[in-house]
Amino acid sequence: MMNRLFYMLWTSRSLSSLASSIWLMTWIAIIYGTTKSALLAGTVTFVRSLAVLLSGLSLPFWYQKYPLHIVAHRFQLLQFMLGMLFAFALLPFQNNFSNNLLMVTALVCAACIGYSEGAASAASSAIFPRVVRQDQWVKSNSLVSTGMQMISLFGWTVGGIIIHTFGEIPVLQLSALLLGLSSLILFCVRLQESHGSTTSKTSLWSGWSILFTLPHVRMITIMDIIEGIASGIWIGAVTLVFVQQILGQTEAWWGYINAAYYAGTLLGGLLIVKLANKVEHHLVRSIIIGSFSFSLLVLCYAWNSTPYVALLLVLIMGPCYQLRDVAQRTYIQRIIPLEEQPILFAAQQSLSTILFGLSIVFCGLIADTFGARAVYLTGGLMFFVSSIIGIWLRRHTKSACVDHSLFT
Structure with missing residues (x-):
């Protein structure tokens, strides 16, 4: 508790x-x-x-x-x-x-x-x-x-x-x-801190420096950039076009798809709570499994044209993404000192905002040029590339990490 x-x-x-x-x-x-x-x-x-x-x-x-x-x-x-x-x-x-x-x-x-x-x-x-x-x-x-x-x-x-x-x-x-x-x-939530004790780095760009200079975090950031640009596959317009053109359904199925994804993420969160101890000792492996599984499901979703199969695929995507997301955040917390985490998370928030805007443009251009199916094929491939970088992260940093259980 x-x-x-x-x-x-x-x-x-x-x-x-x-x-x-x-x-x-x-x-x-x-x-x-x-x-x-x-x-x-x-x-x-x-x-x-x-x-x-x-x-x-x-x-x-x-x-x-x-x-x-x-x-x-x-x-x-x-x-x-x-x-x-x-x-x-x-x-x-x-x-x-x-x-x-x-x-x-x-x-x-x-x-x-x-x-x-x-x-x-x-x-x-x-x-x-x-x-x-x-x-x-x-x-x-x-x-x-x-x-x-x-x-x-x-x-x-x-x-x-x-x-x-x-x-x-x-x-x-x-x-x-x-x-x-x-x-x-x-x-009512108070901490025992003094002025300026949150971090010794005071530059407005210090969080960004951590994102792109520390080898472990840089690889995670590269994965975030790739997946952030691909995240536009779930913007409303693309999903609606896919539902109408590929699944051959009405706007109601647009809502069903969104509800299934949210239900999957809720299910994933509850599963990870139950499996917290296992995830805790295999963080990088969990990141890789989550990203790789998500990429395969997105690719299957892109080629599928059966509405109920699409719902099932989207439902399963939720736990996979939750596994990747929770494991990554815990990994960052484990390797970055507490006093430097606030500026790092602030930089990550800014980066995710930028990437979301780029993803809308990127996925919108693909949808207009090649169709909605091409958006999900591209997104699935980008998530697959991200999982490959995760494997590189595991191999590249395993020998340098004090806590080897992170990389098992």
Whole structure:
């Protein structure tokens, strides 16, 4: 069992994640309902992503000034205060706004809350290994990952229903109240740290330096880059085209495919909790098995044209990806000192944001040029290349690692 601080931190992050998904959906609904433009509605997500990227780049500066838990507390509180401002002070008067003013308000909200959300999320993530024992890191990472998947599934599934039922303004206000509860719980999570004790590296680029200079981490980063660019195979437009053109089904199956993937990740998280001890002693092997299995399943999915087989394949993909993701995060935690992990995770968050944007463009171009099946074939091959790099990682670093069980 995890300790009290872990569950408090996990609850705080879950509430914040739920609130964020709800407010993002609500803003998209408001802008689309007003402008009837999918492009303008999508701009809200784009600006939020840029703000999250900026937060990751600037976090080392805040870590230099304040202890880690103070950074998490203050940005979570700032996110709550901004949510209250927009939901209770500005949006109730939206009927008096012109379309341009409403659009500006939405983008300012996305930028401000996106920055504070990104900073609070990264700082909170760096606290997790500090509140549990090292032998519980696999289990804690799996619980965190599973919890976030559950929240994403619940938020993006129920969000549209409650927006339709209660209206945009009440839902935004609910989101702000959830952020307030998250801030209150997080405030109770405190660490014994002094100013600047989080890391001895104070450069804004120090986390990036760790990503690309340390041999072990560099190989993991290369795998992340390859898989990050391939991750666009699951963007909504590509999945919808595949469902219609290859599976020959309606939009309803688009939802079934998404639900099956989330269900698979939840199942995977629960399995890894049960197998935590085995994964803990075979981290690199778990990374390789997860990536290789995922690549084979994606390739099978690309060539398959039977809807129910597609559902089964997507369901099985979830545990494979969870195995790779949890093992990789635990591996990083094992080889990087605690005081350097916050800046590293901040850099990883920024990198993942950049890669997500590139993946949308990359996969969109392939889909438009060669069709949806080519997207999944390309993605499967890229995940396969990533697993080969994992084998190289195991062979290249096995002799240099103090804990040889990591590479068995």
